[in-house]
Amino acid sequence: MSGLVLKSISKTFGGTRAVDLVNLSFAEGQLTALLGPSGCGKTTLLRMVAGLEAPSGGVILLGDRNITDLPAHRRKFGMVFQSFALFPHLTVRDNVAYSLHISGVSRSEAADRAGKLLDLVQLSAFGDRRIGQLSGGQRQRVAIARALAQEPEVFLLDEPMSALDAKLREEMQVELRLLQQRLGITTIVVTHDQREAMTMADSIVVMSNGRVEQVGSPQDIYHKPQNAFVADFIGKANFFDGMTVPGGIRIGATHLVAEPRFIGRSLVRVAIRPERACLDEEPGANRLPAKITFVRDLGPIREYHLESALGRMVVEYAAGEGGKIFQVGDTTEVRLPPDALHIFPAPTAHEALAVAAE
Amino acid sequence: MTVAEHIETGPETARAAKPLSAVRLLSWALTAVIVTLCVVPFLLVFVISFGRKIEGAAWVWDFTLANYQRFFVGALWPDDVTFLYLQQLGFSFWYAVIASLLAVLTALPFTLLLSRLSRRAQAAWLVFILSSLSLSEVFIVMGWDILLSNNSGLPALFKSTGLTQWLKDTGWFQVLRDWGLASPRNVKFKTSQFATILTMSYLVWPYAVILLYPALSRLDRSQSEAARTMGAGGWCVARTVILPAIRLPLFGTTLLLFVFLLGTYVAVTVFAAPAQHSTAVAIYSNIRGANLNAPFGAAQAVILLMSAGVCLALGHRINTWAEAR
Structure with a gap:
């Protein structure tokens, strides 16, 4: 692939326009943060990228491939949900190997790859545990490992730190960024926390009322805000x-x-x-x-x-x-x-x- | 504690003990009521099952295993063996298993869709389904009796609309005849296992919805979405995420409906052929019907109850085993 492109994407729910003619380009291998207040349309935009919501208008391109109408299970973008959405009936290892199992990878190979991913997120000793036996931070790591198991072209994270306490959140922001840089995977993170966005992102998309207010590097967004909303929302x-x-x-x-x-x-x-x-x-x-x-x-x-x-x-x-x-x-x-x-x-x-x- | 403190706290302890004994008294009274209402009738049936029928008269208290012997191998054993009553028990199980599975399998997708409707629509549907529970078995069976009757129900409609003729022309009529769902002239549902099971499953369908609804409405939708983003299609999501998440309520609902349906009487009497009647019908005919053989009816009731107990215990074991896996 050579990046993900959104052209004139919009989404309406009844009479409400949640996303309004968004044009964005996500460079390959970069981490982009969708930043904005609650209800600004950032999660809806991410869900459209994942294929969980159909856009009301516009086109989504992955490289030169139009994936607008491709269902979520055919896109196979790894996604970490706000609630982590781990499967409580499976062990940690089986959660990580889920995508491999359903795609027909042999049990031994799936277990081998799940083991490597658990190593990557430093949870190799927890493979046989149930999800209910893990802390919030550990669950988040399992969710990340699970989403990466299918080696996705695009990695999506919907407010991945919101369930963590402040100290753990800061630690995980750095860990996640280091992991993303090591894997070099195109990543989109939804957050309403500007510190989180500025810690992790190569590029920040500030959104408000379904529209993109500004796109730029964290430094540009902070030092050169293009409008009063951005100046107000980012920093003081x-x-x-x-x-x-x-x-x-x-x-x-x-x-x-x-x-x-x-x-x-x-x-x-x-x-x-x-x-x-x-x-x-x-x-x-x-x-x-x-x-x-x-x-x-x-x-x-x-x-x-x-x-x-x-x-x-x-x-x-x-x-x-x-x-x-x-x-x-x-x-x-x-x-x-x-x-x-x-x-x-x-x-x-x-x-x-x-x-x-x- | 000093002696003085002990003397001072003594009466307080005695006062505190008073309400405790009142609570204890109440719990004893409640236990006695429950024992009287639930255990005593069952014990009576159990004791009567060892009684003896006097030919041409009523029955007397006794301790004989003849009723149980008759149930399993016939009254003339060892000279002659008959499995008539075991066969009836088999029909009880057959009807209950298929009807409960049918009810749960059809209620599951419906309830899943119901749980995804707006709150208002869900409330409306639930009120409608709950209100249908107020209809008695007799009333429901009467409705199905009319619907499936040969002269005024669906068979008559099939004939008048030409569907029967179309079935004959296409060869499907013979298939229905082979299944016992057609006479030489027209489609017929009475008497048939199909009509029996259909009516029984209709009887418990609202229960299936009501029992499955809490589990399905609590399902975390993001888990299904997570599975979709990992490459799982609709059926794969249902098989690997939704069904495991509701395994226990699904299993419990099926088991509950199965036990409930073991005792179905009216639907079996109306729709099943006499040779395919269930133990519940036989119990009634022994206790209140033509036979007037209460000890044998009681023995059948005890065996039916034991069988249900064995099924519940087996279900529990299977569930524990599945959970351990």
Whole structure:
């Protein structure tokens, strides 16, 4: 194969459009994360790729082969479900060897391959156990080994970490990524956890309301968000609504120096990441008086909540950065570097309501 | 604990003991009721089965194995041997096994589809099926009796629509005759094993749906989907995922319906030929019918009950063995 391509894929349930004209290309051997809030259509999209849902419109291509109407059992894409969907009546080994058994592979060969896969996921000592005797993390590994047994061309994972606790989740994210890199298999992961997506993915697809908002590398998505939704959903950001004026943006009575690529007097939404705003004495544009209202020290990072002429905002420093330590009630100046400002068209009332509802 | 503490806590312990004895009394009373209602009638039947029939009169208490001997080898053994009553037991089993399997096998796909409908549709169907349970066996058999009767039921309809003639023309009529489902002139369902089993299976079909529904509605659909993504087609998913997941309820339902059907009386009386009547019919004719031989009827009842018990025990063993595998 040479990658998976989705062309104008859409899916409607009754009157609801769950997926809306999605065009995506999944490069061979890469891990792509479908990221978005609940109900944005990412799982529906994954299920259409797996063949578990029929698209209402559009085409799915695997290499140059049209697989849109190919049933799930003929696609044989390995899939890990949110609930893992392991078979409780089978042992761990038989679960892993399931696809081999039903495809007519001899028992000895199936057992041999299942053993190798259990080695791969470090569960070789658990082959004879029942699923009910495994922990959440072990179950997830069994589900991964089972999905890989048929040597699928595409590996799909639907929120595979959601059933795990926070610590185990972080460990499994790294393990899964290492495994995927070792096998070099085209992988699509559905998640609503941006940390998970940024840890594992070569490429992230941010989705909202059934549409693709942005596709890019984790760094691009974080540092160069293409719209306010992406800036808001990925990481944290301070938002201000304003209007473009010559040389910058006017927010209330404040003028910010910036380079908006909009015609004059356009309504815009300005975003700045908390770690890009500074509380320092260095000279520069966009210095505003501010008062510290709350300090949150999380160990690796320190957050300053402050009140400025633009309203409330948050400034964030990594441990050991930032020089002076401020206390609640201190007055200082906050600097918003022009190159750190992301300027987007102001959301329409309809979009604002949809975002608020999410 | 000091002596003083012991003296202080003593009356409290006595007070706590009072409600305990009341609970114990209630449990004894309940046990007595259950024993009276369930065990005593069975013990009576068991004891009567050793009684003796007085020819031309009623029966007397006794301790003879003659009734059991008659059941297994006939009354004239060892001079003559007859397996008439064993044959009747065989028919009981035959009807019950086939009818329960037929009911479960047809109820399974229906219930599986039912469990995938919307909640509203499921509720409507379940209410409909539950309400059908209120119909008595007599009422249902009467309906089937009319439907399958030779003069006014399906055979008459077949004849008037020309289906009978078509069957004759195509040669299928002879096949039906070989199966005992046609007279020289027309299709006939009465009397036949087909009609008996069909009616018996219809009798328990709602029970099959109600018993299978909880297990099927709790099935994790993602397991079937996982199997599909691993290359399993529809039948393979059913065989390797759905059936193992509901093996126990499926087995339990079949066994329950089988035991229930062992005692079917009305359907067998109406639809089965006299030579193919079951033990339940024979028991009735001995206890309340023409024979008035309560000890022999009781012996038949005990044997039927024991047979059902053996089947349940066997089923349990098979299930345990399958689970261990």
